[in-house]
Amino acid sequence: MTKFFSKFANDESGATAIEYGLIAALIAVTIIGAVSLVGTNAGTTFNSVANNMG
Secondary structure, eight states: OOOHHHHHHHHHHHHHHHHHHHHHHHHHHHHHHHHHHHHHHHHHHHHHHHHHHH
């Protein structure tokens, strides 16, 4: 029984999967933030150009 627990405690495959999941979530949050910022800035620019043309 102690051999099972020591083998379970030394298994790091689950920790690696969690790390990859956290990295993917961080990348997704960064991309979403960048896209929303660029979208807002592009919308402001297009509105400014449209107002200056009219």
